[in-house]
Amino acid sequence: MVFNRSVSLLSKLRSRAVQQPGLGNSVRWLQVQTSSDVDLHSQLKELIPEQQERLKKLKSEHGKVQLGNITVDMVLGGMRGMTGLLWETSLLDPEEGIRFRGLSIPECQKVLPGVKPGGEPLPEGLLWLLLTGKVPTKEQVDALSKELRNRATVPDHVYKTIDALPVTAHPMTQFATGVMALQVQSEFQKAYEKGIHKSKYWEPTYEDSLSLIAQLPIVASYVYCRIYKNGQVIPVHDSLDYGGNFAHMLGFDNPAMLELMRLYVTIHSDHEGGNVSAHTGHLVSDFTLSIILLQGLGRDMLMLDLVASALSDPYLSFAAALNGLAGPLHGLANQEVLLWIKSVVEECGENVSKDHLKEYVWKTLNSGKVVPGFGHGVLRKTDPRYTCQREFAMKHLPDDPLFKMVSNLYEVVPPILLELGKVKNPWPNVDAHSGVLLNYYGLTEARYYTVLFGVSRSIGICAQLIWDRALGLALERPKSVTMEWLENYCKKAA
Ligand SMILES: CC(=O)SCCNC(=O)CCNC(=O)[C@H](O)C(C)(C)COP(=O)(O)OP(=O)(O)OC[C@H]1O[C@@H](n2cnc3c(N)ncnc32)[C@H](O)[C@@H]1OP(=O)(O)O
Numbered sequence: 001m002v003f004n005r006s007v008s009l010l011s012k013l014r015s016r017a018v019q020q021p022g023l024g025n026s027v028r029w030l031q032v033q034t035s036s037d038v039d040l041h042s043q044l045k046e047l048i049p050e051q052q053e054r055l056k057k058l059k060s061e062h063g064k065v066q067l068g069n070i071t072v073d074m075v076l077g078g079m080r081g082m083t084g085l086l087w088e089t090s091l092l093d094p095e096e097g098i099r100f101r102g103l104s105i106p107e108c109q110k111v112l113p114g115v116k117p118g119g120e121p122l123p124e125g126l127l128w129l130l131l132t133g134k135v136p137t138k139e140q141v142d143a144l145s146k147e148l149r150n151r152a153t154v155p156d157h158v159y160k161t162i163d164a165l166p167v168t169a170h171p172m173t174q175f176a177t178g179v180m181a182l183q184v185q186s187e188f189q190k191a192y193e194k195g196i197h198k199s200k201y202w203e204p205t206y207e208d209s210l211s212l213i214a215q216l217p218i219v220a221s222y223v224y225c226r227i228y229k230n231g232q233v234i235p236v237h238d239s240l241d242y243g244g245n246f247a248h249m250l251g252f253d254n255p256a257m258l259e260l261m262r263l264y265v266t267i268h269s270d271h272e273g274g275n276v277s278a279h280t281g282h283l284v285s286d287f288t289l290s291i292i293l294l295q296g297l298g299r300d301m302l303m304l305d306l307v308a309s310a311l312s313d314p315y316l317s318f319a320a321a322l323n324g325l326a327g328p329l330h331g332l333a334n335q336e337v338l339l340w341i342k343s344v345v346e347e348c349g350e351n352v353s354k355d356h357l358k359e360y361v362w363k364t365l366n367s368g369k370v371v372p373g374f375g376h377g378v379l380r381k382t383d384p385r386y387t388c389q390r391e392f393a394m395k396h397l398p399d400d401p402l403f404k405m406v407s408n409l410y411e412v413v414p415p416i417l418l419e420l421g422k423v424k425n426p427w428p429n430v431d432a433h434s435g436v437l438l439n440y441y442g443l444t445e446a447r448y449y450t451v452l453f454g455v456s457r458s459i460g461i462c463a464q465l466i467w468d469r470a471l472g473l474a475l476e477r478p479k480s481v482t483m484e485w486l487e488n489y490c491k492k493a494a
Pocket residue numbers: 328329330331333365369370371372373374375376377378417422423424425429430431
């Protein structure tokens with residue numbers, strides 16, 4: 001029954017995926033693929049004109065339709081509930097969680113190719129899906145894996161730039177610095193300087209994006225080996241897929257860890273446009289006046305040209321996004337959860353009772369801290385990214401004591417957060433689970449975890465960035481007001 005359901009879902013999604021005017025779906029599906037079928041760039045080139053037309057029509061026919069009212073609460077409350085961004089690659093439902101181009105996480109697990117049938121989805125497949133809106137075949141994913149491997153080289157100055165930082169610098173600081181150093185090779189910046197026509201912006205953005213995505217695991221694993229493995233770097237494997245290669249370069253070759261990394265990179269990639277990292281990347285790519293202070297790193301290593309600042313290239317945009325991801329209420333919660341769990345173990349032991357856990361949660365709250373891994377700005381139910389990691393744990397590490405503690409926290413924390421009376425979502429988010437899985441396979445260095453998140457988030461941010469350029473999206477510049485302005489406005493409105 002379950003099998004039949006998934007087969008029919010698969011065929012439905014695939015037929016949706018290959019629908020083309022004038023061609024029967026099944027006929028097209030059975031066709032032998034040509035080289036342009038497996039080339040992501042050619043696929044995008046075909047799609048862009050129709051999406052440009054779609055946007056033009058939306059604007060001309062419905063440009064004046066109202067999407068809601070803005071209240072003072074929204075302005076003071078971090079713009080919660082205010083619809084204000086176009087983000088094509090994914091959409092978040094508060095109850096149901098994320099959908100990537102319309103597909104939920106369980107659906108992605110069913111239809112995106114794995115290394116073997118039934119394996120965890122390959123992140124390259126997700127990148128293809130986010131960019132084209134179509135479920136790729138295994139051949140398309142393999143071609144993209146190969147392309148990413150071919151682009152996976154990092155110039156020497158990047159390592160030197162990272163080496164200029166103390167080894168004790170936070171891994172995210174080292175990682176973001178490495179990304180900034182990669183920027184000197186931006187194709188977008190070069191094309192902009194040469195006067196590229198705006199209708200062509202998406203092409204060098206695509207080049208930069210794919211190169212950046214390909215290079216990130218190398219920079220990330222360099223940071224890991226520099227900090228934790230005395231600089232013993234492991235080179236890119238010449239046949240592994242993206243997620244598998246990343247785990248390999250970090251020194252992990254256990255097949256289950258490779259599967260975990262594929263799942264991790266897939267599910268952390270995109271969470272619609274308003275989250276801190278994605279929004280920062282999007283905003284900065286539209287417009288930035290940020291001046292990056294690089295004193296002490298050597299001006300000869302990084303030659304940043306502020307000509308590009310009005311349309312920041314993918315490297316600049318993604319570096320900005322990483323700095324947002326490094327905040328403890330956002331991506332750093334990845335590390336905070338495991339550090340918190342380890343502090344529980346230190347104080348109460350691994351087999352802590354639920355009553356002791358409750359006491360520890362209250363102690364955390366009473367000292368003015370948040371319980372990391374719980375709550376969310378938009379979600380109002382358990383994060384499906386948490387659920388799929390829980391399923392992975394039940395399959396691969398059901399007896400791990402830290403997994404058991406995570407399960408107990410699922411029971412203990414929500415009622416306590418509800419008791420506070422102000423927390424809008426007491427349920428666990430993605431970060432509540434990832435640490436114990438990584439820790440189980442030997443990646444125990446919690447301070448490093450957000451770097452993994454960063455590698456994954458490049459996939460969503462870059463996919464949208466390419467569409468930002470293809471669609472010619474406007475510079476983002478919302479209006480701000482002062483308290484006095486609000487007070488006067490409200491007096492007049494009363
Ligand atoms: C990948 C991700 O970014 S997922 C999120 C990762 N972050 C975390 O896990 C950190 C813990 N969680 C939190 O801090 C919050 O739930 C956030 C930042 C994720 C969302 O924040 P908000 O949208 O402001 O949540 P919400 O509207 O429910 O907050 C209301 C109040 O409850 C508090 N609250 C929310 N979640 C928690 C929590 N887990 N522990 C303690 N207090 C909490 C808020 O701090 C806020 O308190 P205040 O009014 O005294 O400032």
